Amino acid sequence: MISTDPKAVVIGASAGALEALTSILPTLSRDFRLPIMVVVHIPPDKRSVLAELFRAKSSIEVIEVEDKEPIRPATAYFAPPDYHLLVEDQGTLGLTNEEPVLFSRPSIDVLFESAADVYGAAVVAVLLTGANQDGARGAFAIAKAGGHVIIQNPQTAFATAMPEAGLALCPDATVLSLDGISEYLKRIG
Amino acid sequence: MxxxxxxxxxxxxxxxxxxxxxxxxxxxxxxxxxxxxxxxxxxxxxxxxxxxxxxxxxxxxxxxxxxxxxxxxxxxxTVQVSEMFRDPGYFRAIREIVVPHLKTYPSLKIWIAGCSGGEELYSLVILFREEGLEDRTIFYATDINQEALQIAEAGVYDLDRIQLFTENHRKSGGKSSLSDYYSAGYGRVSFDRTLRDRVVFSDHSLVTDAVFGEMNLISCRNVMIYFDKALQDRAVGLFRDSLARKGFLGIGAKESLRFSAHADDFREFVRQEKIYQRIGK
Structure with a gap:
């Protein structure tokens, strides 16, 4: 099923993200060998507490990204509010203030497309619950580059629009429950 | 990796x-x-x-x-996204923590590097006027994009942005009303010409151009995030060499000098707001 050894995991989520991510990030152990980049839709003017919250719950490292943060294994990187998060080709993460995509900054599409550019087939994308279509184009870009796309089963999602839009563009994606996603990640990382 | x-x-x-x-x-x-x-x-x-x-x-x-x-x-x-008094905490820190140091100098030079459409420039000029520093200050506003420089020089913005600017200004500890500085009409606001009296606009590239001398404060926010690491190092080196002794450098909220080759030439002055001070020299 996996032809290329993944070098990173990218995750996108919106409405219902907190609960969904709680079923995933805290289940990963300290020796998880992959970096995980996460975009969650958050209001631009708020200080985000996501990283702090998951740091307290998880054994992997959890940080909110600053520009040119080096990419390390066993670390979850959250996009800060009001910035896009991109994977760069020098082993670092970048931020930009470019215009919102589908009203979202950070945008899941932007993260996923940059991951497809840099990692090609060697990336796993996970698209979770959400009430808009951000992430679908990005998931398509990852699938096209040969990467693996996992979409939360819409029937188990708090908000279905995001996983459904993902499935519409990536019909061959693997559909899993939150527990299934957690199990899958533990296997590959 | x-x-x-x-x-x-x-x-x-x-x-x-x-x-x-x-x-x-x-x-x-x-x-x-x-x-x-x-x-x-x-x-x-x-x-x-x-x-x-x-x-x-x-x-x-x-x-x-x-x-x-x-x-x-x-x-x-070139990405042109800005707003006046963006991240009000940054401007509050300039006002409350940096300005008391600047007040001890008889004359000041401030550089707004990558000034884009001028929002950050006018924010600082208004802040300096409110603090009684404008008359002893020269502001250098630079960008590589001529069109952006023209917009900055004109100081005209869409009326629908003013509510946000006003709110930011208030949160930054503004001592006057932002409406004191502009006149509105035809869906636009035009900022007071006198705000430009102490400003020098100039075409300058952080990539190819040289040091800009003896600055007391350089504000360069969300410009270097578009650079790769080597170019960021060049720009930060340029800022270091352009700063007067104990001069200040302010960068964007999610930028950091932690990863810079020149990190040792600065100390965190207001850590939370990414305001650094040049050390040594």
């Missing part, structure tokens, strides 16, 4: 992008070659789609032979 993620052969699009950036440099001396690739790629794809070119190579061909392509491409390659 130990091994850099490089494929054994370059993708065609990557080659096209490198050739286009090389063309812009050789033909117009605009140097985007060390910009962060992820974001450059996105914006060139956008430009290609919206300007109606089949390939990035086609865009390169046109850029070489048709000068009117340059401003159009610059519109994509």
């Amino acid at each position: 130990d091994a850099p993620v490089i494929e054994t052969f370059e993708k065609v699009e990557d080659i096209e992008i490198r050739l286009l950036l090389e063309a812009l440099y050789l033909r117009y001396h605009y140097d985007f070659r060390n910009y962060a690739t992820g974001s450059i790629k996105r914006r060139l794809r956008q430009a290609r789609e919206q300007l109606g070119f089949a390939t990035i190579s086609a865009m390169q061909e046109r850029s070489l032979h048709d000068e009117t392509m340059l401003p159009r491409l610059l519109g994509y390659l």
Whole structure:
């Protein structure tokens, strides 16, 4: 099923993200060998507490990204509010203030497309619950580059629009429950 | 990550992008070659789609032979997103923590590097006026984009942005009403000409141009995030060499000097707001 050894995991989520991510990030152990980049839709003017919250719950490292943060294994990187998060080709993460995509900054599409550019087939994308279509184009870009796309089963999602839009563009994606996603990640990382 | 993620052969699009950036440099001396690739790629794809070119190579061909392509491409390659008193906490820190130091100097030079449409510039001029420092200060506002400089010089903004600017100004500890500084009409606001009395606008590139002397404060927010690491190091080195002894450098909320080759030449002055002070010299 996996032809290329993944070098990173990218995750996108919106409405219902907190609960969904709680079923995933805290289940990963300290020796998880992959970096995980996460975009969650958050209001631009708020200080985000996501990283702090998951740091307290998880054994992997959890940080909110600053520009040119080096990419390390066993670390979850959250996009800060009001910035896009991109994977760069020098082993670092970048931020930009470019215009919102589908009203979202950070945008899941932007993260996923940059991951497809840099990692090609060697990336796993996970698209979770959400009430808009951000992430679908990005998931398509990852699938096209040969990467693996996992979409939360819409029937188990708090908000279905995001996983459904993902499935519409990536019909061959693997559909899993939150527990299934957690199990899958533990296997590959 | 130990091994850099490089494929054994370059993708065609990557080659096209490198050739286009090389063309812009050789033909117009605009140097985007060390910009962060992820974001450059996105914006060139956008430009290609919206300007109606089949390939990035086609865009390169046109850029070489048709000068009117340059401003159009610059519109994509330079990101113009700003607001007055953006991140009010930053301006509050300048006001409450940096200004008391600046007040001890008889004359001041302030550099707003990458001033874009002027929002950050006018924020600082108003802040300095409120603090009684404007008369002893010269503000240098620089950008590589001529159109942006013209917008900055005009100081005219859409009326619908003013509510946000006003709110930010208030949160930053503003001592006057923002409406004291502009007049409104026809859906736009025009900022008071006298705010430009102490400002020098100039075309300057952090990529190719040299030191800008003896600054007391340099504010360069969300400009370097578009650079790759090597270029960021160049820009921070340029700032270091442009700062007076104990001068201040303010950068964007999610930027950091932690990863810079010149980190040791600065100390965190207001850590939370990314305001640094030059040490040594």
